[in-house]
Amino acid sequence: MKKVLYLFVVLFITALAAQAQQSKDEKEVAAAVATLRQGMLDGNKTVLDQVTSADLTYGHSNGKLEDKATFISVLASGENDFVTMDVTDQTIKVLGNTAVVRHNFSAKTNNGGTPASTKLAVLLIWQKQQGKWKLIARQATKLT
Template identity: 85%
Template sequence: MKKGFFLIFTLFVLALNTQAQTQSKDEKEVAAAVAKLRQGMLDGDKNALDQVTSADLTYGHSNGKLEDKATFISVLASGENDFVTMDVTDQTIKILGNTAIVRHNFSAQTNNGGTPGSTKLGVLLVWQKQQGKWKLVARQAFKLT
């Protein structure tokens, strides 16, 4: 009897765990958009960055500096901000209708203006589904201790 209960309990827990790990279609699309944003930032790719950002983008840095879409893209495309490596960890995605809230930790090696550096940040991204595509509308970073 105890073995049967344990087996049923174990199967129940596994089923819940599998269900919790399954991403919805929107979550998968947002995760893909975040990956495209990351790659565009690494490559300084104007076209990729333009495709995943909203015209109304507000991009907040951990030092309080704010950029609009044009500035965000030009700073990366010009190499003024140059990411050598970029790792994203502990990412969560929450879908609320046509809005997605993404949180993750971000660590990178940089070469801004020829000066090597590194950074570790927490990041909040707000995405909105616009004309069937997920677009970044807001980003705010904060320094991790």
């Protein structure tokens, strides 16, 4: 009986520790997503560089793909200019050193001086690299 109780306690503590770690990783990923959002709003080259992987592949809802340099360049130059950006219905699933984030994204833009708005469903793939969460892939599709 003592062995069963001991085993139960060990398993319970292990499960709590795993849950706490997952929660910590999920919080770190959520913070990385928030940093990315703010960097995109500000067109902040330094922030965008810090939060993205060198191997970034950034897919737009129209099928256009950008690498890291292009993604940062169009935001920092104002070619793509976000006026507002709201993220809702976000889910985060951490699988080891990879995180899958899904959310809905609505934004007002002023690209090339032309005001517009967009509503998207977005998939973000993050990877923990040298202790930091980096965006490695993004794909979006238009919401109606």
